[in-house]
Amino acid sequence: MEFSLAELDEAYETLMSEVVRTGVVPHYAELSALIEISPNEALGRIQKIVELTPGWMHPGTDYIASFPPFNNQPTQYRISVDGEQKWFAQCGFEALACRWLFPGKTVRIEAPCLLGGEPLTIEMKDEEILLVDPDTIVGYTRSPVGGDAANRPFR
Amino acid sequence: MNLFRAEEQARLFHDWDQDMEWTLQPLQWWATTFATPMFRNRGRSDFITWMSGEKGASAMHELRSRLSH
Known part of the structure; x- marks a missing residue:
């Protein structure tokens, strides 16, 4: 078609x-x-x-299953907008792009760290990063951003 | 494509690959990467047309350049 x-x-x-x-x-x-x-x-x-x-x-x-930056299948990256949590991000990096779909609103990302489950919290509003807790947060991936199409469901 | 509380946690992650060490970057770096035009334009009513055209190609080039290592 x-x-x-x-x-x-x-x-x-x-x-x-x-x-x-x-x-x-x-x-x-x-x-x-x-x-x-x-x-x-x-x-x-x-x-x-x-x-x-x-x-x-x-x-x-x-x-x-996934429609970036969002995921229909729940992930550990919970997204709240103006205090309401009803979205999940595809991954930690795409969580940082959710803000572009909510102009003028505060987007909060909450996730457990994969090592030990301690919380990560980030707040963003348009161009601004309002909160990073802890302030040592880093990103890392072993797979290419955008992904190999054949492996997308499993990355 | 995950976030960690700090560099030491990322290096202990079971999926750590030394060959991909360059992707270990501060949050701000990844926030800037995911603020490039390919991500900002998803709310457009003509996103697929935009992505398939010259501006989309330019946005993809910008993203790939930033992620080239």
Whole structure:
């Protein structure tokens, strides 16, 4: 199935605006109703968008697992906006990009450190980093940013 | 692609790979990386068109340059 860029834009914008609003990326059957296309076409558009972006479907299913910077499957990176926690970030780095979807709002990232579970807390608002606790926080990855497509579900 | 309380915790992580040591960077460095145009523009109504065009290619080049080692 072939899609125009405008058709993919429409689907992408709807998926993104819904996850920003609700914390959940819509299922293809929901996308179908939101933009008034057939379920089959909605699934096709999602599959194409996933090919073009560093997201992924849960292996062997038609469920969107990851739609960066967000994750439908919960991760340890909990995102709160203006005090309300209903989002999960794809990874620690994408957590730092969530702020661009919430202009003018305070985005709080809370996660346990993978060594010992002690908390990490970061607050950002647009260009500003408001809080980093502890102030020694670092990032590290052993896999390429953006990922090898074949391994995305497992990184 | 994880955050750690400090460098010593990252080096003790079970997935630590000395060959990827260069990715061990302060939070500010990763925050700046994830503030490049590819990430800032996801809220656009024409994001896929933008990403597929000249500006998107430029944004991807900027990101790859920053991540080249």
